[in-house]
Amino acid sequence: AGDPLLEVKSLFACVGSSTRSHLSSPHSLFIYAHHSLVHLMAFSITIWRSAHTTQPITVQLQTPFVPKSQDLDLNQGPDFQGAQYVYGKTLVPEVEGGPRPTVHMLWTPVPQTLTLRGEERERSWEFLMAVAESEEEAKRSYREGLALMAAGSLHSSHVHAWAMLWRGCCIDLDGPLPLRQALYGCLYYLLSAIPPRGNPGFLFHGISPGGLSNGTQGEDYWGHVFWDQDTWMFPNILLFYPEAARAILEYRIRTLEGALRNAQEQGYKGAKFPWESAATGREVCPEEIYGAQEIHVTGDVLMAFEQYYCTTQDQKLFREDGGWKLVDAVAQYWCSRMVWSEEEQCYHIKGVMPPDEYHYQVDNSVYTNAVAQRSLNFAADIARDFLIPVPEEWVDCAKKIKVPFDAEKKYHPEYDGYSPGEPVKQADVVLLGFPLMYPMSSEVRRNDLEMYEPITELDGPAMSWSMFAVGWLELKEVQRAQSQLNKCFSNITEPFKIWVENSDGSGAVNFLTGMGGFLQAVLFGYTGFRITRSSLRFNPALPNDINKLNVTGVSYFGNKLKFTIAKEEIRIKVIESHQDPLAPPLEAVLEESGQRFPLREGMVSSPGSAS
Template sequence: MLGGCESCFTKVIHSSQVYLQQTSVHSSERKLPNVDPDVYTFTVDKLPDDVRLYPNIGNGHLGLVVRGNRIHMNGLYNGHTTRSHRAAIPSTCHVIFAGTLPSSSYHSQFTLDVSTGTYQETHTSSCVAVTQTLYAHRTLLPLLVLEVDLLRSEPTQLEVEVLLNVSRWYASEDINFTQQPSGISGVSYQVGHIKEPETATSGKTPVHVYFDKVPHILTSAPGVLHTKWMFLTAIHTSKAKAKAAYLLGRDLIHAAQLRRLHTDAWLQWWQEGRVDVTGNRVLARAIYGSYYYLASSVPAMPDPDWPFVGLSPCGLAWGGENSSNSYRGHVFWDQEMWMFPPLLLLHPDIGRTILDTRKRTAVRAARNARYNGHRGLQYPWESAFTGVETCPSNIDAKQEVHISGDVAFAILQYVRATGDHSLIADEGFGEILMGLGDFWISMLTLNKSSCLYEIHGIQPPDEWHWSVNNSVYTNVIARLTLLAADMAATLLNQTSTHHYKHYADKMYVPFDVTTQYHPEYDGYVNGTMVKQADVILIGFPLMYNMSTDVRRNDLLSYEHATSRNGPAMTWSMFLIGWLELAERKKAADMLQRSYQYISTEFQVWTEQVNSSGVTNFNTGQGGFLQSIIFGYGGFRLHERHLTIDPVLPPDCSQMNFTGIDYLGSSLDFVFDAISDTTKVTVTRQGVGKPALLVRVSATESYRLEVKKPVTVPIMKVAIVPFLLKK
């Protein structure tokens, strides 16, 4: 199909403008079933005054801020080690409507539809409406699409000109581009290489850009009611893949399928897994917005020719050398501990894609450990393309070692959710877990008085304190990693040479017996201000065993000691903790705190309150979604079962979880406040996977069969595999 694509067009192609008359209904006009469109379409009459709060478009390969002058590509970084940052590609989609001739006054609307991953600007006068639509194609990953539609109210015999302000190609600060012949009539082609490689051996990554130049004036012929222009941009490190994507995009335009394939892919993603709440519009919009921004930074399917490098705290739309607005596009613990969990249960395929980012860089993690005088695998605090340490702060790079536990925790959660032990036994993650266990063993110091193992001279998640001994979070996650390494060694029949459980059982965990709470580290004084959620994370997500009184004391102590202007994900963990203790009012207060980080126009999050700090803060969105799934939903992954203990959020009459994936099956949960019931339905059972039971008590269980709902009172129940007795 690609070879003859230019000759197959019957529509007019002129000066890289593709005029396409479409009479079919766009798939973007279809809606998610049984969902109010108001919760997933964000429309305003005026864009925010702060351009940092403009919506983001992305597909996991390409990302941009609408009306921004740069495009970012997954894995494309410029700069040596600590100077590495996501490289800027000049935007070919920076196009702003400037009016029409004949001239008129216009009413404008700006809409982000997260159900279809499309951004639209519509400018309407008494006689014409001009709509710009922008999207990063969900299935054809190298492709960005800009559509311009002109619709007349009646077929007048006047020519109409659409005036556009168009940003032209400029010299990138990160990439040396040169213009070359594209080999495609009317299409521009730029080829370049990053200016400085990340390491001495990683090379200068190439980038190829095929694109249609957008003219300053688009002309609609007299008597035509609807005129459409479409402009494509294709970007990849492979010239062949960039060119093929551009040509396939043209073919799909001719077949009137380009946008349909994109929107269908997004609609399918939502139908496979989402969360809906009834009655609380503010909450519903925040949930949809958060899931959209996370999903738009991960590819629907990995590219076999170019690796996905991971989730950055500000998503794929932001980058650059200035860390004050992007964290340089680096990957931190934010990926495993904040963004991975809410994606895992609804979209385990994306969960696997995220895990593979750490498998890809395991060799570098081994070198990093040796460089720092340790054994095993030590993942860098910040990483970019190669997996080398890219953190510009020496203290953070040397001391925020808990990330190696965070990676192990994500692997363990994936195995618990999917039941896929082959990940450990056959696919290399068992060796990764043991390598992480070896790292922690090399970090341990034996206290001869207590005969317990300690970890000295590190920085906890609370980055306001460093060079401390025995960070409680770090010690607990190190213990969890050692237990996971022991499990891996057992599956790989290597128990004779490893003693991970010995070290785990003798790990020291700071605890104040007098005040019955966990100090953040040795010498911490109760009430000392901290930056963010730290100690409370051992209650959740780590689920460290403690009494309800101790859990309450931890929450009370650190709620008062945590900065109110700390990063956005913090309050979600307090919310989860308070719901564990049935403190609904305090949980609701934490939910209100989370709202302070959201710009309501397009649900863009900032790291700090009042639109301050970096944007768009995917880490905060991930934490917020955890407060919905694990807080109000009450979901908990255990070694051999899944539990739910739901509480409906404020002002919600119903809460639906569509497509929770567990042990190969997909389940829908409906929590209804009016009937006070939980309805569980298996919509798909995996081939060769166990059937599931809803276990209400030791004596009351109900077998789940496909499309046969089981209804029980709203209460704590377990979902367990049903094993037939022989």
């Protein structure tokens, strides 16, 4: 189940080389997915001489690739411009009676040998593969790749497309080199996964925790989409590239019909987004317990819509492009999922699995209930903005839902009946503070962190420690925060900064969820950025070994901002503005004094060290 394109392995992955010459024969291999021709993969081999000789040098290529699949009904098509061509449908639909997407694949035949002739000092060979859901798109991509190859600009066009993308965002800091490298690595892999710019009509299928599925049974989650996309990756993407963030939301809108069906089949109203989503929005998780109980994903999806709305004020997405229908359906779901407790005089949500997957069939998961409350509040707010009558049920359920709290110990139990000290798989209650921004005192925030930090699984999913770091940064406990963030480095493998899901090396590879959490620890932790309905707040906290942090390309209301944060001051510069001329001008406001600093394009404002 899932996007069939994710199951196709490249023939280039199995290429090896050897030489039949007694001379040394330096050669280089390039394999890359072209950044602007998004259906194209390229492979090039360059051979050059390291000594003055005229003897031919031959490199042998081993290509065990065979166009067969246990998942696709493949057929041989006619060759196209020198490329071999196969196409076929997925054998099994993701749900009974569902669509069976088609895959079309073209590739350059790979010879058994390549020879550098005696008079040649250096030579390169390039090979292409195009994979798409339509014959037209596959052939167009292959044809354009051939044209660039003939002009000698295939690789340079790829490099240029990446350079243009990097121009839009940058995170740099004056601090430890391993931290800088990890940040650039995380940003690179996350940007590799977002929908391409300047490709209108491109059908985006969401981002899976491990990126592309490697085809192994159970590994990398088959390319399915989880809350990982909406909660862990989305905020970073939104901060720099709201158009890519919009494409993620459009994926959820496109799969809304499946979510409506999920809720109906479980006996509820509205839309229940699947724990594992693919092409239709129907539940495709192979283990029923998660799809039935880990329902917080529905609130996580809506929180992404809320963050987008607060950052962009893009009303068109909601009024015309299906966003309001989704918001309305999610609110209906939460109301139908709640039951009234006469004893406690509040609403309960029973029989769920919280983000902590060690526990299931629990009542009133504090995270699940809090995210449901946030969903209902947002639905009511946006209805008021659009002058739509707000159902009384939404307001009542949001106001009266139970959010477990221990008034004696002043902390949030994970669910009804939770006993302090019970092991926790991953970040759960600590997510109340961020990203939920659930109201609580500093004392309660600290108690939650201290309660759950020592009992959270040390070898659990990589993103957990980033959220503990954000919590400690909120409290200005910067060294405690850094000790938590340092735990993430055990999930990073060298030399290419590939992340594994768990520190023991198990789980998904390359684990984008962990990278998303790590980036948030810097983008929302060190800076203190908080997306609210009225503003983009910031309240920095830098560890002792970081002297300065530059965040360039922050998008807010059509503006691109650069934040320079140092121990002594904060500088904000508007580097680009496409703001609606009728919109009020941007200002930086010091919360304590109320002092205002205007923000205009090209102008630098220094609001000091206050938030």
